[in-house]
Amino acid sequence: MQKIRDNLSQLRQKIQQLLQKYQRDPAAVVLLAVSKTQSVAAIETAVLQGQYRFGENYLQEALPKIQALKAYQLQWHFIGRIQSNKIKDIAENFAWVQSVYQLKHAQRLSQQRPAGLLPLNVTVQINIDREPQKAGIMPEDALNFAQEVVKLPNLRLRGLMGLPAAHPDFMAQQQSFKALHAVYQRLKEQGLPLDTLSMGMSDDMEAAIAQGTTLLRIGTAIFGQRDP
Numbered sequence: 001m002q003k004i005r006d007n008l009s010q011l012r013q014k015i016q017q018l019l020q021k022y023q024r025d026p027a028a029v030v031l032l033a034v035s036k037t038q039s040v041a042a043i044e045t046a047v048l049q050g051q052y053r054f055g056e057n058y059l060q061e062a063l064p065k066i067q068a069l070k071a072y073q074l075q076w077h078f079i080g081r082i083q084s085n086k087i088k089d090i091a092e093n094f095a096w097v098q099s100v101y102q103l104k105h106a107q108r109l110s111q112q113r114p115a116g117l118l119p120l121n122v123t124v125q126i127n128i129d130r131e132p133q134k135a136g137i138m139p140e141d142a143l144n145f146a147q148e149v150v151k152l153p154n155l156r157l158r159g160l161m162g163l164p165a166a167h168p169d170f171m172a173q174q175q176s177f178k179a180l181h182a183v184y185q186r187l188k189e190q191g192l193p194l195d196t197l198s199m200g201m202s203d204d205m206e207a208a209i210a211q212g213t214t215l216l217r218i219g220t221a222i223f224g225q226r227d228p
């Protein structure tokens with residue numbers, strides 16, 4: 001657990017250094033700790049270091065952890081593939097859903113969001129490198145899709161999430177993120193009230209910061225390699 005503490009403090013320093021390097025505001029980026037496959041104890045270690053936002057990919061895995069850590073009032077983000085039969089549980093237990101790319105999922109998330117809770121924050125997942133095997137909205141369809149999502153009463157559209165192809169080199173990583181940033185800017189220019197550009201993981205964090213990310217989703221660099 002000492003490793004998690006060290007990783008987290010080094011990561012925060014690194015993020016600050018990179019924000020400075022790319023002449024961005026020190027408060028421009030928030031850190032989402034991606035805790036899939038991690039234990040409650042590992043998550044709690046990060047919480048005690050002041051980490052507040054956590055991302056999970058699988059509902060069955062996430063629910064007991066959310067329950068066990070309820071007293072901390074953490075902010076949970078669903079970042080995995082949405083299955084239709086899980087939508088009610090997602091709408092009831094998460095504050096954010098980052099992986100919205102089907103209108104029927106967005107509609108059902110809105111319908112199922114309990115009245116006593118704040119609107120569910122959502123980002124639209126963009127298939128930024130147009131990979132046929134990957135989920136997400138194509139960049140040219142993002143505006144139409146976002147204009148439908150923003151109408152839904154119990155959702156609050158916050159921005160875009162991108163999962164680019166795994167590029168080994170920094171220049172190619174930047175190209176993908178630059179393209180996603182351009183889509184984000186275009187939607188904002190069309191009047192959508194967006195404030196979140198979710199891009200960048202452990203291996204491409206610098207490129208994402210250089211290209212304007214506002215939310216990093218980091219697992220490995222905090223918790224170490226996941227068991228396969």
Ligand SMILES: *Cc1c(COP(=O)(O)O)cnc(C)c1O
Binds near residue numbers: 218220
């Ligand atoms: C697992 C995952 C991450 C974190 O990836 P790391 O390389 O471990 O930092 C980020 N985003 C999504 C959608 C993920 O599934």
